[in-house]
Amino acid sequence: MTMTPWGDSEALRERQLPPGAGVAREAVVQNQRERLYGATVAVVANRGYRATTVADLTDLAGVSRTTFYRYFADKEACFLATLELIIAGVIAETRGRLDAPGSLPERAESGLRGFLGCWPPSPTRPVSAASRLRRLEQQRSESSTPRSPSSRRSWPASSSSCPTSAGCRRRSPQRRSAACAKSSTLACTATQRPSSRKWPPD
Structure with a gap:
C-alpha cells in the first residue's frame, strides 16, 4: 500500500465510475486520469522510473492501454503530468497559508505545516511516495542530459x-x-x- 495525493494505491481500481449513460464524459475523463496519476506515484515510488512500464500503470489504475494512450503519449508524459500536478498543489497550499491573515511567524508556521502536509507518509517507507517521485524526476533529467565533450574526463591520455x-x-x-x-x-x-x-x- 502506498499513499498518494489521489488516495491509497490499492483502492484506485475501486474509484472507477460505474458504466452508464448518466455519467458525464468529463467526470469519466477526470476519474481515469486521476487513477493513472495515483498509479504513477505508487509504481514509480516502489519500482523506480526505469523499471516502471505502461502495463504497470494501467493494471494498477484499472484502465486499458487504449485509454492510457488517449491521454498520454508515453510513460514519460504521464510521469511529468503527475509531477506537475503534485508540485502545483504544494505551491497552492503553501501560498494560500502564507497569504492568510496573521503575524509573520504565524503565517510562516502555517505555511510550513501546509507544505509538509502535502507529502502523506507511506506506512512502509519513511519517505513519502510523492517526495521520492520528485527525486526520481531529478535523476531522470540528469541521466537524459548529454554531457558536453569538454566535461568528459580526458585522463588518462590515450596511448598515442x-x-x-x-x-x-x-x-x-x-x-x-x-x-x-x-x-x-x-x-x-x-x-x-x-x-x-x-x-x-x-
Missing part, C-alpha cells in the same frame, strides 16, 4: 599521446625516462616500464 606508447617503448631506458619527465603526465608515469638498472648507482 603518451611518450610510453609503442614508439616510445622502443627507446632506451634513459631516453624513455627523459621523454616521460618532459611530458609530465600521470598517464606516462603510470605506464612507464621500470628499468632493470639499479638506481641510484653505487
